Amino acid sequence: xxxxxxxxxxxxxxxxxxxxxxxxxxIHWEARLNAILGARGVGKTTLAHLISKQLRLNFxxxxxxxxxxxxxxxxxxxxxxxxxxxxxxxxxxxxxxKSQQDSLLGAVEEGIITLIGATTENPSFEVISPLLSRCQVxxxxxxx
Numbered sequence: 001x002x003x004x005x006x007x008x009x010x011x012x013x014x015x016x017x018x019x020x021x022x023x024x025x026x027i028h029w030e031a032r033l034n035a036i037l038g039a040r041g042v043g044k045t046t047l048a049h050l051i052s053k054q055l056r057l058n059f060x061x062x063x064x065x066x067x068x069x070x071x072x073x074x075x076x077x078x079x080x081x082x083x084x085x086x087x088x089x090x091x092x093x094x095x096x097x098k099s100q101q102d103s104l105l106g107a108v109e110e111g112i113i114t115l116i117g118a119t120t121e122n123p124s125f126e127v128i129s130p131l132l133s134r135c136q137v138x139x140x141x142x143x144x
Contacts (some may be wrong), residue, residue, distance in 0.1 A: 034116050035093070035123045038140030044118035047140070048089040057114070058086040064095035069103045076107040086113050092124035093117030100130045108134065 040124045045061075052059035060075045067090075079086040088104075090096070107113045108131070119126060123137055 013043075034114070035127065035135050035137045036116060036118050036140060037119060037123060037137055038118075039142060042140040042142050044140060045091060046085065048057070048116045048118070051116070052087040052089075055087075058084075059089065060080060060086060060113075061089045061091070064090055064092040064100075068110065069100055072100065072103045075116070076104075076112060079098055079107070087116060088113040089116045089118065091118050092118040092120070094121040098128055101131055103124050105130055 036047060038044050048061075049059065051057075058079070058128055060079065062071055062075065075088060079088070088107075093101075098133065104113075108115050115131075117123070117127065117135075123132060127135065
């Protein structure tokens with residue numbers, strides 16, 4: 001039984017790695033903004049963590065519920081000092097106001113951050129057009 005569990009765990013680890021490599025190859029991370037749309041619990045945050053780990057990028061996380069422009073600016077400044085591309089994951093990005101979303105645009109355009117926004121809402125209606133026009137949207141569906 002233990003050998004079966006080890007074999008299944010090894011297969012799962014390979015599958016995760018293969019999936020992240022597929023995403024990396026598919027996206028090429030030229031897009032500086034990516035939106036992950038999906039219901040609660042489908043793995044949006046986990047996917048963002050896997051991507052940053054696989055690409056060996058620093059990972060910053062904010063929740064739109066309890067973050068503001070000051071928090072965004074602090075992370076952008078910290079990322080700028082690090083001198084390389086970093087991933088900023090914003091959970092529930094659809095809850096950010098227009099001014100909060102506007103504060104992300106410069107850092108996205110400069111390549112200081114690669115923004116991954118997770119949302120349960122259609123980004124076409126909730127994300128400002130300057131960000132949306134630079135965005136690749138991925139839809140995650142629950143496993144059955």
